[in-house]
Amino acid sequence: MTYFKKRNGKWKLTLRGKDARAGYLFILPFLIGFFGLFVSMLIKSISFSFSNMEVGADGYILTKAAKSGFEHYIRAFTIDPDFNLRLGKSIAKMCTTVPLILIFSFFAANILNQKFKGRAIARSIFFFPVILTSGIILGIEQSDLLLSSMNGEAMTSTEDLESMIGVTRFLTQYTSLPSEIIMYLSNAVTGIYDIVIASGVQILVFLAGLQSISPSLYEASNMEGATGWENFWKITFPMISPLILVNALYTIIDSFTSAGNEMMSSITSTIFTDVKYGYGSAMAWIYFIAIALILVVVGGIISKHVFYYD
Secondary structure, eight states, rough: OOEEEETTTTEEEOOHHHHHHHHHHHHHHHHIIIIIIHHHHHHHHHHHHTTEEEEEEEEEEEEEOTTTTTTTHIIIIIIIHHHHHHHHHHHHHHHHHHHHHHHHHHHHHHTTTOOOTTTTHHHHHHHHHHHHTSSSHHHHHHHHHHEEEEEEEEHHHHHHHHHHTTTHHHHHHHHOOOOHHHHEEEEEHHHHHHHHHHHHHHHHHHHHHHHHHHHHHHHHHHTTOOHHHHHHIIIIIIHHHHHHHHHHHHHHHHHHTTTHHHHHHHIIIIIIIIIOOHHHHHHHHHHHHHHHHHHHHHHHHHHTOOOOOO
């Protein structure tokens, strides 16, 4: 790659060099924040996870944890009965919700990309989930008694909603689907509100990608006699595949780090409520490594099927 080229005796940036310069300028605020603030906190967090910390009037004192510093990590996997359960629940919830969010957001983006009257209003409505997931609105929603009660009884779990709708009962009686698929569909129906709320950003990304596809590709395909179904699988889906990768990784991270995630709440309460900085830091790093491994696996699998148009 050539970023500089000599012209009239002077070195000047090439087009690739100008693009690279613009890219570095865009990520400069992140680099300043990451290396100026975040790296030091990461190092302290690692040291906390291998130590026992006591907070006193003069500050905190770190002492090396037992068992060569791995005491907190061993405790998380072998002693704490809730850690493995919560970690497994977080991973299981991610495996359930991420595909549903991607399918729904891709379907919604394809509908919003069509030409019809009131399209701008419809797009605004589908952008509401982004507003609803903002900090203040989400806090009001979670504290709203009207949403947390119905007919004087609290709706405390998805099982209550499921029993009200009777999704599982209907699928069991009138279909011959395996029990695993029935349970998956039941969770999808009863959790539709959470899926819609979490799909705002993904819809916008897919919609931008759909609008970037050149109409000439569809015109040439239609001239060859291709159907709409064939256009979808031969043009739309391959051209949008890079954004499927982006949205998949974003949705996985969002699922693992959302405010309602049980594992995140457990780590926060361990550190700030129980004042166990060492053990809480160890839990956070185990959780981080688990997320990183899942991102690498999912990214590697999807990347093999991504089509890049050059």
